[in-house]
Amino acid sequence: MKRVQYDRYGGPERMYIGKANLPQLGAKQIRVTVSAAAINPFDWKLRKGVMKLFRSRKFPKGMGTDFAGVIAAVGRDVKGLFVGDEVFGSVDFNESGAFAEEIILDSHLVAKKPARLSFEEAACLPIPVMTAWAAVFDKAKMSKGSHLFIHGCTGAVGASAVQLALARGIKVSGSCGTASLQSAKAAGVDPVFTYGDKQLQAQNGKFDAVFDTLGTLSVGAGLSMLNRKGIFVDINPTPGRMVRGMLARRYKLAFATMGIKHLSAIADLASEGVLRPTVGLVVPFTDALSAITAAETGARVPGKVVLAL
Known part of the structure; x- marks a missing residue:
């Protein structure tokens, strides 16, 4: 073999x-x-x-x-x-x-x-959707009517998170590269910002959760975008961030392995056309x-x- x-x-x-x-x-x-x-x-x-x-x-x-x-x-x-x-x-x-x-x-x-x-x-x-599921539902606890911000909303994990969230009635905003703006809008992300957009930097206290799929959003910046009870979810661990994830209430780490139990549900959503x-x-x-x-x-x-x- x-x-x-x-x-x-x-x-x-x-x-x-x-x-x-x-x-x-x-x-x-x-x-x-x-x-x-x-x-x-x-x-x-x-x-x-x-x-x-x-x-x-x-x-x-x-x-x-x-x-x-x-x-x-x-x-x-x-x-x-x-x-x-x-x-x-x-x-x-x-x-x-x-x-x-x-x-x-x-x-x-x-x-x-x-x-x-x-x-x-x-x-x-598997990995993109299981990671997105673990972040959006298991860690951020998003539900219908919640407002989620996805940093990197057009990558494999980000796009999966967009599809899962919208299917549950969650409002999705996000950021992506300039070349991906139109595809993000077509997917239902609203509003969508480019990474360097100054309007993005002014989204203080607006979101119920921020999901960083890229590891390029500082923890401080992510936390500043949250409302009082919001959660910042990261999938890019460093030793320091892993310690912080275990101790902090508003900063959480998510991993694909956390979503393996949802694989059959993921298959069902793909069968229904929710996941593409x-x-x-x-x-x-x-x-x-x-x-x-x-x-x-x-x-x-x-x-x-x-x-x-």
Whole structure:
């Protein structure tokens, strides 16, 4: 079985396509033949060692988290999933390895793929939508009539948050780059600002929650935009921010893993057309290394980059 992997933490030069043996299938696990895998910034952050204190020391390690494919085998205690089912999901970050021909993972980490979505589209859902769900609903506690500001409202996580919030009757304002203004307005963000807009800097005390998807909004600036009971949600942890997130009442950190329990609900919303993932570029698995490197070093496409297997 071939996969993208690395023998030590570091930059893009550490990646290579190599052979790996799958572990024995556990009682509550499934084996999936991967059809598509989406590239997320989280993937190269893991390879760089951002979470190395929380991961095993065993190498080589596989890359990739989000995928869609077909179940090839099920463990004896797996319920509700069968060989031949089309599924999508996200591999546990300690295992990783979705950029591969096949993977083995716990069955609770997948949901059945919505029929209306291609494998490439379904692979784009997990981390962005799970992160957005955790931030908007689990941490910020947004509900109908709330006013949410999303910093970076047209990226994968930001766009997912916009779709989830609007579906719940939440008013959404946000910021994005100049080139994305029209697409943000078309998505329902109102008002929408460019990052350097002075009017954005004057939005003091207006919002029930501020969600920073980029990590470029200072905590002070985010807190200043909130009303008295508002919550600032961040998804870009540093050691200092993690400590602050544990101690502060109005500053919270959200992670994709917090949203894994909502994967079936996410599948339902995608089936209903509420969630509309955007595939920007499909690249064959043989070109995985160059595609990951390009995304990591700043190449931009209007949507997610997906590896096709």
